Every structure is written in C-alpha cells, then in structure tokens.
Amino acid sequence: MASAYDTDLDKNPANHVPLSPLGFLERAAAVYPDRLSVVHGKTRFTWSQTYARCRRLASALKRRGIAKGDTVAIMAPNVPAMVEAHFGIPMTGAVMNALNYRLDAQTIAFILEHGEAKLLIADTEYSPVVKEALALLKRKIPVVDIVDAIGPGGERLSEIDYEAFLGEGDPDAAWEHPADEWQAIALNYTSGTTGNPKGVVYHHRGAYLNALGNILVWSLPSKPTYLWTLPLFHCNGWCFPWTLAALAGTNVCLRRVEAKAVFDAIADEGVTHLCGAPIVMGLLLNARPDQKRDFGGRRIKMMTAASAPPAAVIEGMERLGFDITHVYGLTEVYGPAVVCAWHEEWNALPPEERARIKARQGVRYPVLEGLMVADAATLKPVPADGKTIGEVFMRGNIVMKGYLKNRQATDEAFAGGWFRTGDLGVCHEDGYIELKDRSKDIIISGGENVSTIEIEGILYRHPAVLEAAVVARPDGKWGETPCAFVTLKEGTAATAEEIIAFCRENMAGFKVPRTVVFGPLAKTSTGKIRKYVLREKARAL
C-alpha cells in the first residue's frame, strides 16, 4: 500500500531544482555585487562584473554554436579566464575540459581528439605546444587566444583574443540552469598510469556538493580571500572556483607560483586561504629573507594534498604563520574527498607526534558517503589496526559519473558498488586511513602525477635500451622525482645524460627522470620487475 507520504507530494518546479554550482555565482552577484571576485595583478573584478563576464562567455560560445553536451577545452595558468570558464562554459550546457599545461603536444592532441573539444581557449604562453598539438589533429578546432598583459607573451594562434570574444557575447543573455543535476559539467583527464589518459566526467550535483564540502571541512567563513597556488586545471581547482562563488570570496590569481609573489599576495591582498602541493610549502620555507613578508600576526590557512608533509615542514610552516590541513583525493572524486579532521586535544602533543597524526589522510568529507580500506578482491574492510594493508574504496555523490567513452574502465572502477582508488593504505584504530603506497606505479612530482609506465614506454624507444623500470625517488624540493633503472643492449653504450636528453625530447619536462641507474633489474621468478626493490635502491641513492 502506498503511504500517504507518496501521494500527491510530487516534485514540481517550486520544490525541486537540480543542484548546480552555477546558482552560487548568480547569488554572489546579486547579494555582493561590489565585492572583489577576482584579482589578477592590477586587474580587479567585482562579483557583478564576473557574472557579466561569465554570461558574455556563455553567450559568445552559444553564438559559435556551442550547445549542451559539447566540450570546450581551456589551457591556461591561474588567470581570470580560468575562473570564468568554470561558469561560462557550463552556462551553455557544455562541458569544461581544463588541460594540464605541462603536458606534451601528443597528449594534448589525444585529449582534444578523445574529448571531442569543439573550441579551445588557450593562453599564448603555451602556443608552441598548442600549435603542435593542433597540427596533429585530423580536424580543425577554433582557438581563442588568452593574451595576458602580465604574461610572457607568445605567438597568436587565432584572430580573436579572449577579451574580444567576450565582447561578442551579450551579458544579459539568458543562460541555462541544467535540467538534470546528473548533467556533465567538467571533463578532467587523468595522467593515466597505463596507456592513454582517461577522461573523468563530473556532474553538476557533485560539483555543487564538493564546493560545499570544502567549506565544511575547512570551516570556511563567508567571503574568504583565496590565493590560487593550486593549478586551476587540477580537478577544477579542487572545486574551489565554485566554493568561492558560494561564499562570495575573492580569487587572487597567480600566473606563476614563486615565493615572493605568494608572500606579497598574502600581505598585500589579505589572503586568508590557499591550497597547494607540498612543493609550495618548500618554496615558502626556503624563501630568502627579502622575499618573505610579515602578515601582522594573522594565521593563514593552507590545505595540502599528495604525499604527507614531514614534521619539519609542518613545524616550519606553523612558525611562518600557516595552519596546515591535510587532505587526500583523486581526479575521480572531484579533488579532495578525505580530510585529516583535527581534534583540538592533539594540539597539546609534541611536534613530531602532531606531524605523524597530520600525515594521515583521515576521514571522509561529509559529502562523501563512504570510505573504507578493504580487501581488493572481497571488498571486506581490513581490521582497523593501522597495519593491515588494503585498497582504498570510496562511495558517494562526489564520485565521478565515469570515464568518457570507456565503458570497460568505468565498470572496473565501480565493480562491487564502490569506486576503487588503486591506492593502498591502512585503517587506524580511530578510523583514520593512511596511505602506504600511493599506488604501485604513480610518482608525484611537484604535485603532478607522473606515470612510470609512460616514461618506461619512451625509454624503451631508445635504441640502446634493453629493459627499463622507473620508480619514485624521494626529493627534498619536488617530493618525488622519477628515477630510471636501465639495462642496455649488448654492444651498445649510452650515458645517463644521453638518456635524459632523449626523454626530454619525448615527454613533458616534469616527467623526465632526474636519475638514471644502469645495470640488471631485480625480477620475480615469473620475470616481473620487483619495483619495490628498485624503490629501496632509489631511496638509498
């Protein structure tokens, strides 16, 4: 029998609206029209201006034929256009595909091809690689140049620049709230540990919820001033463009993350919050005295992910005036989805103990519904003993729709009703998880995921290379750098410098091995390379 609660109480336009972060922008512009939304050098926009610029962008894209379900790619550093793209592109019903500007032309070409981008907005700083990528494509993609007065310049690839493009758009044109919150909003390619990168699809519902998730775990107040040290192309800047609109905060842009620029922004723009890989902390800690600035006793909040920051780093940052929050996530879960939620009583612990606790990845975001370390085959949770290693699984509304045009990978990722991260970890007695092996293959260098398999594939193309294996080597500055173990073919010769030069010609600079070790590779009885042995060797170098 149907309950009375199921009768005549249906959804209707008055009581059900698809969740979307686009509404945050509309509200920020309506409530705080004159508050600073975006700061970029001497350029300053208010929320009413940003809203108008985003509507112009949407309108201009529509005039060029962009419609629901289309992909619009963008390759830019942390400039206003990147913030605006998070709203202007989905306002047309299209999907924003932010490109990692450190990728090589071949990978960019693959992504543009696979994602079926219908238009590319690109900063002229990257014109060389963009030009090369476009030449590799079978079809022509219209380009809009971002010509940034405070950028380094670069070749124009199009007759139209971003500002002129906005000029084509009507700031008063109607825009589309999604009809369904499951509609795609963004496409982000993983670096791809095996084979080609996979296109992770986000939906409006998840973007809305993780934008709020950031507020919840970080106790973000209304109207924060946020510094863009995290690349905006990274999981949509961990959803922070939407978070900042929800709070009517201020986006302080940074084209290049340099110590002086970060200190200046904090001191001069009143930055209250920033995110970034551990490399950013290193940068600030190692800054010269003349680069540092006094914040007048203010505490700055910093969120960091990836490898656990060592005690000395955390201590040093605290002395510098930064309170560190440690988060963990993946492209597949909209950026951070796990947080080392802090307990006040831990503040009384000695620094090393605090750092050890802070290094744990932690617990689920309130907007993630499930997190567990479990047996990879049975999905049975491991005992909460801090020792038993299992795979990390997640479940909830901030898990991706799936991989674009890759049913098999999607099915594998979701097998068992959980998203399997591929990361290995343990669960402590208090339920906090800790990663033990970020994953078998991945290297995190300067905050970027580097696939060892990809580097190996290129090494194998070198005429003198018989066998190659790449592992992470700990690095004070970059966190990790790729270290290559190479066996040469009989009768051939090559120096480390030659191998490195070869790599440099064939891959993005951040992927190039910093170290090359020659000799036979340790193998299992079945002939598999024992990477953990190589990792130990690399660590000892």
Next chain:
Amino acid sequence: MASAYDTDLDKNPANHVPLSPLGFLERAAAVYPDRLSVVHGKTRFTWSQTYARCRRLASALKRRGIAKGDTVAIMAPNVPAMVEAHFGIPMTGAVMNALNYRLDAQTIAFILEHGEAKLLIADTEYSPVVKEALALLKRKIPVVDIVDAIGPGGERLSEIDYEAFLGEGDPDAAWEHPADEWQAIALNYTSGTTGNPKGVVYHHRGAYLNALGNILVWSLPSKPTYLWTLPLFHCNGWCFPWTLAALAGTNVCLRRVEAKAVFDAIADEGVTHLCGAPIVMGLLLNARPDQKRDFGGRRIKMMTAASAPPAAVIEGMERLGFDITHVYGLTEVYGPAVVCAWHEEWNALPPEERARIKARQGVRYPVLEGLMVADAATLKPVPADGKTIGEVFMRGNIVMKGYLKNRQATDEAFAGGWFRTGDLGVCHEDGYIELKDRSKDIIISGGENVSTIEIEGILYRHPAVLEAAVVARPDGKWGETPCAFVTLKEGTAATAEEIIAFCRENMAGFKVPRTVVFGPLAKTSTGKIRKYVLREKARAL
C-alpha cells in the same frame, strides 16, 4: 543525438547516494566519538553515545512494528530525546512528527488523527493535555513516556518510559539510509491561524540541504556549542539538529527558556551560538543584574526570525555581547530560508541605520534557488524600489513536498511553479526583501495600504513600549483604521494620547493608530501574536 556524456555514465551505488542528514550522525560518531553531543543538566552524551541511542531508538521502534512511511509523533521540550528523535525515527524509514506542546488537546487530537501517528513519545509534563487528546481519538496509540529527572514530573501514561524503550533496542542493529532522497523525513503542522492546521511534509534532500544552508549563512565553524532556546518542535529546530551533527557540535538543552538559565549556559557550557524569537532577546535584555553573567569578552552569535528586531533591541543585545543575524522563513521552507546577509561596510553606519538595514529580511539562502516579491496574480516581480508591495515567492530544494493529504492546499501553494508564502513585502534597490505584512494583516485605510509591521516598528521605539501589535479596525469613514495593542514595560506609564502623539511625530498621518489598547497580547504557543484575536477585539471596540 545523445552526447557521449549521456552514454555509459549512469548512476550506480558507487557514485550516487540519496542525500540524507542521517549520514551526518554516522560521521560525527566515527570521527569525534568522544566529543560532547548533548548536554542536559548534569547528563552528558558523546557523539558515539548519541549514535548508539539513536540506533537503539530506531531498533526499538522497528520491534514495535514501525516501518517506512509510518508516522511517529513526539511531544517534548528541548530534551535529549527530541534531538535523538531527529535521527532515530527516520532511521526506520518513518516520519517524525514533532508536536507543539503549547497546543490544546483538540488540536493535538486532530494532528494525531490526520497524521496517522502510530506511536507517541511524550514528556510527562504534558500528560494532562496528551491524555485528553488521546481520549478524543477513535483509535489507541501506544505511548512512550519521557520521564525527565529535571522536569516537573507528571502522570505516567504508559508502562514504558523512554529510557526503558531505548533498552529494548539493539545499538548495533542496521538502520535504513533512505532509498530515495525525496522520501519524507518529517511532518510539521502549521499553527493555522484559520481553520485546521496543515501538515507540512519535509524530505531527506531538503533536510540535508538546509542543514548545510545554516552553516553557509552563519559561517558556522566546526564543533560549535549551540544552546536550544528555539523550540525543537519548530520546523525541526530550523534543521539545527542535523546541522550540529554535520559539524559535530554540542546541543545544550533547555527545558525552559529563562534568563538565568540562558546566561548560565553561555557562561558555563561555553555556548557560542543560539537561535530564538525576539522575545528571547527581550528576556535577556530585561534580565535582572543578578541573572546576568560575564562571558569574558566572547561574542555570542544569535539568529533571530519573525518580526524585525527594533534598533534599541539590536543595540542592547550588541552591548550584552550578542551579534544578531536576522533570518526569515516559514514552516513550508524548513525554517529559515532567507537571511539578511551582512556587508562589512554597514558596520560603519549609525546604530539606527544599521538596525533599519538589519530589520530587512534579506536574500535567499544559497540552498534556496529562487526568491522574489511579485504580483500575486501575474507572478511578475515588482520593481526593486523599496515601495511597491507584492507577495513573497520562493522556489527550490528547501521547499516542502507539500501538505499531507491536502491536494488542494498543495496545488494552491505551488500554483505558478513557485511557493506562495502569503507574506507581503517590498524589494529594495539592492535586492533585499522586506516584509510589510501577512496578506491578511495589511490595513487598507482610505484606500491606502498601511503596513502594520511598519507601525509596530515605530511603536517599539517608544521608551515605555514592551510589545506592540497593530491590526485593522473597521471604520465607517476610512474603511479600516490602525488599532494598536500595547504592553508597557514594568514600572513605566503612558497614555493612549501620548502613544498617538509619538506616532504622529514618526509616521504619515494616515498610518497613525486611531485607537490604542493596553494590556497583554494574545499569543500562539510558538509566541506568535494571534492577530485574528486582536482583530476580533478591535472589531468589538
């Protein structure tokens, strides 16, 4: 043609979980098991205890046959059982129906009958009225007595008390996350100034979202200490039981809102936040010196709704150490849905100007998708001139499912794709709305619309006035004229002539009350002034 984004990217258990505030409790217990969840006199529970008690409650209800779609009613002051009911009842799939403990037996009987309550949990303080209500019913409803050691006692109506009932339940029993976020979670009857009360149905999605909405508009940090001065039966305590679970905060219970108890709780329990009607502010402002306590310079955050607090009240509260946030809502929108979002630059304004601005109802919660003042017939928004009166309309995910078993009222409320509030207001140039009256409260005098709220605001500025309410009095010449009902402060005196003279100095002549009646004001159980009673009195004068 279906886009690639619509292909093989479906919802599945890994990436889609119905939104529900119940998950907040599970997380608070997992992450902060030892943090205080509920304080009630000397009783103190932690989040792991509260989670266990809620699971016991759910399990005990299930053993008594309570299942999905059933209604469980509760009539209690702000005691731990009320907080627990917000989780334990919906954990069975049932719907929580909190009863207003100030209602008469006949109305309680109507609600129990109409809502089809299958079980009633009731504090013995209310046994007389509950017993009478149960006697009026055609069927028998099992009762669970709340026997509170710090309550005033009262007749037992059942062999089982709440603690023994929890004892029947298994704290480790599985509980039900809703299969659909549209599932009903709560049933709240409007006070119904005319005719029978209507049963407003809330769903899990809306409860989840407004729990977060409170955090957003109030910049609520993690782990606040919240004092229950607002009745928990009021729109589910404005969704704050769920908000506090999301933040692992502390619920400080209060059976009775008395000045000394409030000051003591703030000073002794470290209360940081509270909500309440303006009458609570009056209570604190008029407290005797020996009832007041020093908070050591801490600022306490208070959210208030209903009629706009007059300048003198806001100023007085600020001097007492309270920062006031003004919100507005209705039972139909989960409590507050509109907030007078503050601009820092307003802090520089003179106190009366600040109070005038703060008295406006404001802008939509970020989780409410639409708010407008519009023509009641055409739904065309009125000009944002601060003058043109229209009806207030709302739209979004924190609007009720509808009225239970009342298709006609539901259809009327949602006609035109918006929820029509029945409140009249204006929209200021900056988009902030300000209520001018309930549609049935407006006075039409000599063809002019007269806002009773405006007159009341001025009456409150008179030094001798404690409370004031203005209604229409039929008039042979003018149609209607304003009639003021006034309660004077203790130890003050004023004549009708003096009050009228004061009004004449402060408002247009046609708005000045022609009649002033002194004495206490008739109020509803929730503290709302019963204007229809005053209207009848005015008619009989």
